[in-house]
Amino acid sequence: MKILSVVGARPNFMKVAPLHRVFLEHPSIKSKIVHTGQHYDVQLSDIFVRQLNLPQPDHCLNVGAGTPTQQMADIMLKFEGILHTEQPDWVLVVGDVTSTLACALVAVQLGVRVAHVEAGLRSGDRGMPEEINRILTDSIADLLFVTEQAGLDNLRREGVADGKVHFVGNVMIDSLVQYRQKANELDTLDSLGISSQSYVLVTMHRPANVDTESGLERLLQLVDDTAKYKTVLFPLHPRTRVKLKEFGLMQRLSAINNVQLLEPQGYLEFLNLMEHAAIVITDSGGVQEETTYLNVPCLTFRTSTERPVTVKLGTNQLLADLNPETVQQKVLEILDGQPKTGQVPPLWDGQTATRIAEILLRHP
The missing domain is CATH 3.40.50.2000 (Glycogen Phosphorylase B;)
Structure with missing residues (x-):
């Protein structure tokens, strides 16, 4: 066959x-x-x-x-x-x-x-x-x-x-299980001058969040608010980088204090960053699943999710109002020791x- x-x-x-x-x-x-x-x-x-x-x-x-x-x-x-x-x-x-x-x-x-x-x-x-x-x-x-x-x-x-x-x-979890130890052997955190739980990891690339100036303004507000409490690591997806430049917002993002803008990360590096993050803020589908398995608090900046098990059973919270103030509220709850508890879904x-x-x- x-x-x-x-x-x-x-x-x-x-x-x-x-x-x-x-x-x-x-x-x-x-x-x-x-x-x-x-x-x-x-x-x-x-x-x-x-x-x-x-x-x-x-x-x-x-x-x-x-x-x-x-x-x-x-x-x-x-x-x-x-x-x-x-x-x-x-x-x-x-x-x-x-x-x-x-x-x-x-x-x-x-x-x-x-x-x-x-x-x-x-x-x-x-x-x-x-x-x-x-x-x-x-x-x-x-x-x-x-x-x-x-x-x-x-x-x-x-x-x-x-x-x-x-x-x-979930076959994506097969890869995570196999490569988790290898990812943890990397010096990703040391190379960035950060320690476990000292940062919030942000990923954004969906058209609803990055293809319009208003969407990018919300994103900048989200990053600025979050950076007041923790270092923000923000690997920039090529689409996001292009749109930030198109709308003349890259300089504003770069000027926000306590933010590290990164190139897209390899699978192992990103897995390592996810596992040791205090919080992950994302609009990615797969990240919702990976953080649920890793028991890392995840805030999904989207109006809906096709992966409801990550909300029902996992550590994911859906921020459907796309309001940066809601993100700030949830970030503070998590940092104050009130994260959403979760469990690994069946199979x-x-x-x-x-x-x-x-x-x-x-x-x-």
């Missing part, structure tokens, strides 16, 4: 790495990786290949920059040729990025079965491109691998046949990739 696994953006690497590793343990599985190049920045792709011990991808589509429509069209045209050459039994897509939907569509059109890892997640916000990608990919996939109970509930409500759906856990145990492989082997 031949499986082509698709990666395109940062979170995809952490999900595909444990799957590829487990696939290689089975002589009956031939595993190959296709990198679309959707994230073309070296710091957002190549470094993850190295740190996660992935081989160089078997195929690189080199899509690069462009609008989502341009990227999708380019991926589909190039991926079609790969499928004709490889003739796989399965195309495995992960997450909810442009590459996920584009490659799933091409596979279905050519009669190749599709497995979707991290299926069933819904934010309820169709203004997010990721929400459309999730819904459409789930509607055409042959197997859907689910991370949490909400995913099962969503797919059942949408009429997806129970036989297609499998609750397997987030580091064995998700093994369960997925076993199911795929039953569908050669």
Whole structure:
């Protein structure tokens, strides 16, 4: 059985790495990786290949920059040729990025079965491109691998046949479990001149937060308020950096006291920074999950989350009003010793990739 696994953006690497590793343990599985190049920045792709011990991808589509429509069209045209050459039994897509939907569509059109890892997640916000990608990919996939109970509930409500759906856990946590110790052996904190619990880690890149001047003004206020209590570490996503410059706000951000602006971090470095943060403030999906597993307080600056288990069971709090004053209130509560207590969700145990492989082997 031949499986082509698709990666395109940062979170995809952490999900595909444990799957590829487990696939290689089975002589009956031939595993190959296709990198679309959707994230073309070296710091957002190549470094993850190295740190996660992935081989160089078997195929690189080199899509690069462009609008989502341009990227999708380019991926589909190039991926079609790969499928004709490889003739796989399965195309495995992960997450909810442009590459996920584009490659799933091409596979279905050519009669190749599709497995979707991290299926069933819904934010309820169709203004997010990721929400459309999730819904459409789930509607055409042959197997859907689910991370949490909400995913099962969503797919059942949408009429997806129970036989297609499998609750397997969270494959991103597989990577975290495997590399947590290695991350903690790094000198990331020392190199930045900080100590454990002395800082708040901030990540922001969603269009709703960084694509408008008003969104960036809220972000600057959030950072300024937080920096009054703890050092703020802010790795700047390329999108965020571009928008700050576009609106002439980079200098204002740089002038805020007690803030360290960082380049995008490698997987291990960022994992280390997350684990030792007093608080993480984010608009990322995966960070909500990782902080829940690490038992680190997380404040999610979004109107909704597709990962409700991180709020229901985990350490995540959703700041749906997008008000910096609410962030300040929650930061003070946490620093005053009133963090939200959490627990690790079911099947987030580091064995998700093994369960997925076993199911795929039953569908050669």
